[in-house]
Amino acid sequence: MRLYFRLLSFIRPHLFTLGLVVVFMILSAFFDSASLTMLVPLSDKVLGQNKIVLDRPLPEFLSGVIESINNTPPLEMLNIIVIVILITFIFKGIFAFARTYFIMKLSQLVVRDIRDAVYRKIQNFSLDYFTQSATGHLVSRITYDVDIVKGTISAGLTMIYNILTILFLATIVVYINWRWAAMSLIIVPLVAFPIVSIGRMIKKISTQAQEKMGDLNRKLIETISGVRIVKAFSMEDKEIIKVGNHNLAFYKIMVRLRKRALVLGPFTEFIGACGGAAFLYYGGRGVIEGTMSFGIFMLFLGALMSLIKPCRRLSEIHSINQQGLAAAKRIFEVLDAPIKVAEKKNAKELNVIGKEITFENVSFGYDEKLVLKNINLKVKKGEVIGLVGASGVGKTSLVNLIPRFYDPIKGKIKIDGVDIRDVTFKSLRAQIGIVTQDLMLFHDTVRNNIAYSRYESTDEQVIKAAKIAEAHEFIENLPKGYHDVIGDMGVKLSGGQKQRLAIARAILNNPPILILDEATSQLDAESTRLVQDALDNLLVDRTAFIIAHRLATVKKIKRILVFENGEIVEEGTHEELLKKNGVYRKLSDLEFLP
Numbered sequence: 001m002r003l004y005f006r007l008l009s010f011i012r013p014h015l016f017t018l019g020l021v022v023v024f025m026i027l028s029a030f031f032d033s034a035s036l037t038m039l040v041p042l043s044d045k046v047l048g049q050n051k052i053v054l055d056r057p058l059p060e061f062l063s064g065v066i067e068s069i070n071n072t073p074p075l076e077m078l079n080i081i082v083i084v085i086l087i088t089f090i091f092k093g094i095f096a097f098a099r100t101y102f103i104m105k106l107s108q109l110v111v112r113d114i115r116d117a118v119y120r121k122i123q124n125f126s127l128d129y130f131t132q133s134a135t136g137h138l139v140s141r142i143t144y145d146v147d148i149v150k151g152t153i154s155a156g157l158t159m160i161y162n163i164l165t166i167l168f169l170a171t172i173v174v175y176i177n178w179r180w181a182a183m184s185l186i187i188v189p190l191v192a193f194p195i196v197s198i199g200r201m202i203k204k205i206s207t208q209a210q211e212k213m214g215d216l217n218r219k220l221i222e223t224i225s226g227v228r229i230v231k232a233f234s235m236e237d238k239e240i241i242k243v244g245n246h247n248l249a250f251y252k253i254m255v256r257l258r259k260r261a262l263v264l265g266p267f268t269e270f271i272g273a274c275g276g277a278a279f280l281y282y283g284g285r286g287v288i289e290g291t292m293s294f295g296i297f298m299l300f301l302g303a304l305m306s307l308i309k310p311c312r313r314l315s316e317i318h319s320i321n322q323q324g325l326a327a328a329k330r331i332f333e334v335l336d337a338p339i340k341v342a343e344k345k346n347a348k349e350l351n352v353i354g355k356e357i358t359f360e361n362v363s364f365g366y367d368e369k370l371v372l373k374n375i376n377l378k379v380k381k382g383e384v385i386g387l388v389g390a391s392g393v394g395k396t397s398l399v400n401l402i403p404r405f406y407d408p409i410k411g412k413i414k415i416d417g418v419d420i421r422d423v424t425f426k427s428l429r430a431q432i433g434i435v436t437q438d439l440m441l442f443h444d445t446v447r448n449n450i451a452y453s454r455y456e457s458t459d460e461q462v463i464k465a466a467k468i469a470e471a472h473e474f475i476e477n478l479p480k481g482y483h484d485v486i487g488d489m490g491v492k493l494s495g496g497q498k499q500r501l502a503i504a505r506a507i508l509n510n511p512p513i514l515i516l517d518e519a520t521s522q523l524d525a526e527s528t529r530l531v532q533d534a535l536d537n538l539l540v541d542r543t544a545f546i547i548a549h550r551l552a553t554v555k556k557i558k559r560i561l562v563f564e565n566g567e568i569v570e571e572g573t574h575e576e577l578l579k580k581n582g583v584y585r586k587l588s589d590l591e592f593l594p
Contacts, residue, residue, distance in 0.1 A: 004321070007149065007328045008156065010110045010117075017109065021102045025161040028095040033168035035088050036302045099161060107153040115146050118334055126341035127405045128366070136218020141334055144213045145327040148206075152324020155317040162310035162317070169310075172303040198260055205257045206323035207330075212250040219246050257323070341407050343425050350423035353431060353512050353543060355416045356380045357402070362411035364397055371397050373566040375411070381512075384544045386554030388587065389563030395547045398563075399515045402545070403432045433511035435535075439498045441490035446475050447482040449490075449501055453509040461508060469504035469534040471497070503534045514544040551588055560584070 011018055072080070119142060223239045359377040363370055372394045379385055387395040400406055401413055404420060413420050420428055441449050450465060451457045462482065466472040474497055478484040490498045506514065516535065548554040555574045562570035562577065562584045570582050577584035 003325055003328055003332070004156075006332065007152065007324070010113050011106065011153075013113070014106055014109050017102060017106045021099065021106055021157055022160070024095050024099040024102060025157075025164055028092065028099045029161055029164035029168055031088060031092040031095060032165055033172065033303070033306075035085070035092060036169075036172070036299060036306065103154055103157045106157065107150050110153050111146055111150040114149060114331065115142055118142050118146065118331060121335055121337070121339075124339055124342075125337070126339065126407075127400070128340055129337065131366070134214070134218045136216070136220065137214035138334070140214035140217045141330055144217075145330050148327040149324050149331065151320050152328070155320040155324070159314060159317045159321075162313050165310045166307060166314075169303045169307050173300060173307070200322070202257060202260055202322040204326075205253060205260070206326040209250065209253040209257055209323075212246065212253050216243070216246040216250055219243050341404055344422060347422060347424045350415060350418060350420070350427040350431065353381055353415055357513070357543065358414045358417075359398075360412045360414065362401065362408045362413060364394075364401060364406065364408050370409075371566050372408075375568060377561070377568065379543060379545075381543055382541060383559065384539060384546065384557055386557040386560040387545060387547045387563065388551060388554060388560060388584065390587075391549075393563040394566045395563055396517060399517070399545050399547065402513070402515065403429050403434070430509075431511055432513045432515060433506035433509050433538075434515045434517075435499070435502050435506050435538075436517040439490065439502050441486060441493075441498060441501060443485065443488045445480075445483050445485055446478065446501065449486065450504045450508055452505055457508055462504075465504045465508035466500075468507050468537045469500045470537075471500035471504050471534070474500075500534050503538055507538055512542055514538065514542050515547075516544060517547045551584075562587075 122138060122142075219242060223243065357379045359375045362372060362375040362377075364372040371392070375398065387398065389395055397406070401408055402420070404425065407421065415428075415431075442452070447459070447462055448455075450462050454461075459482070463472060466475055466482075475482055475484075484492075486492050486501075490501065493501070546554060546557065551574075554560050558573055560572060560574065560577060561568050562582070564583050570577055570580060570584050572580070578588060
């Protein structure tokens with residue numbers, strides 16, 4: 001129940017809309033029930049041409065109404081009933097439409113807010129969260145799970161309407177014969193027990209269904225984004241089978257879920273019909289014996305039978321709510337997950353680097369395994385640093401600490417003496433440009449990809465950045481130039497073209513600090529030359545960290561740091577490091593560098 005109330009807390013910003021929902025639900029439920037009362041004068045006075053008879057005293061107001069009806073000629077009463085029925089059903093239709101519309105609107109507003117909240121939280125997570133959570137499962141939370149919650153919100157509001165309808169109908173039933181109404185309570189435990197027990201099963205199966213959908217989403221994202229690899233190894237048939245298996249598993253879960261949900265409706269309807277049959281027998285005897293008029297009995301039976309529909313709907317709503325609560329639990333797992341790298345409430349703006357970046361006794365690791373140990377490093381403004389070493393020794397981890405993608409386990413990183421944990425993310429990351437071999441380009445135009453960090457940039461500024469990045473010429477040759485859409489991950493471009501777009505993006509951002517993660521390692525000779533020229537233009541007057549997987553990239557750099565087992569073991573120029581005959585010399589010999 002706590003989970004359900006927490007879900008409903010998203011309604012709080014939309015109380016006005018909720019108020020409209022409640023008003024229209026009350027009016028709609030009233031007119032739904034009131035329309036049944038037309039059975040009394042129609043059956044007794046018009047068709048039966050008898051007086052309305054009820055074997056119990058009535059309030060003065062109702063006695064006056066019944067007396068007036070009994071004294072009205074049948075034909076005149078028929079005219080009145082026809083007009084009242086038309087007016088009643090006009091209002092009933094209006095209020096039913098308004099009720100349904102505002103329930104739909106409110107549920108869509110809540111779902112919008114939940115989806116925004118989940119996506120906002122995902123964007124605020126540090127990178128360590130994404131190493132533990134599959135993309136497909138996160139996408140499933142935002143799409144499939146949130147969509148199920150929408151059904152729960154709608155069902156919860158509809159439940160209020162059904163309860164109101166039951167109260168109005170029950171009032172009619174109790175007023176006509178409270179003893180018979182009391183007997184009908186025997187039905188309640190017969191219906192409640194299977195609803196609760198089946199509801200528990202539905203919640204459990206629904207959780208399994210949501211997990212299967214996450215698996216399916218994960219596989220779809222992997223195979224669609226990695227379609228080149230799939231085709232390169234002729235794995236289409238294998239992947240079709242794998243996705244088909246995930247899809248089949250989801251189908252089986254959903255069939256089990258729906259089967260159990262569908263059981264509730266016929267069961268509750270049958271129990272209600274049994275009760276209705278019993279009251280038909282006893283009420284029929286009352287009509288025959290003259291203790292109750294036929295119209296009053298028809299009203300009682302009509303109200304009683306009308307109770308079956310909202311009662312059955314309540315059982316269906318219970319199963320929908322159980323599915324929604326399972327989805328809500330997965331959503332709140334994301335919303336409640338801790339953010340390990342968070343901005344301080346009183347964080348201040350960081351000034352543009354004026355002197356240096358320092359690492360003071362910095363240690364860092366993943367899952368309690370250290371990859372950096374007691375790093376002490378000082379990098380002056382405008383200095384270019386090369387980072388080399390075997391894979392997994394901590395080079396990328398070191399540079400990922402600078403923009404605070406992660407925080408050190410121990411130690412501090414300072415820019416001009418200011419701990420980067422004391423400044424805002426925006427002011428820190430505005431000073432840092434990153435170009436890696438694993439590029440992220442969007443399904444958008446060339447212009448918008450270059451201007452991603454500065455959407456307010458003019459076309460002239462974008463073109464200037466592209467020229468510096470040696471990208472203007474190939475962009476101009478595209479069918480629509482700067483307005484050409486490059487496809488998902490820049491699929492329409494070559495590797496070198498993608499790299500130059502990424503460099504143009506960094507140039508436009510004009511960051512004083514650069515992080516380059518071997519931007520030429522996967523390119524051919526011509527593309528490497530063009531990209532290297534672009535990088536040389538980018539490096540002018542900037543503080544740079546260049547991760548090199550090939551030593552040829554850093555041969556000309558004046559300060560090279562050599563990493564081994566998470567520590568800086570050597571430092572110097574290319575020539576100085578070769579003379580030491582240490583780790584760098586071994587790496588150089590493997591590449592056959594002079």
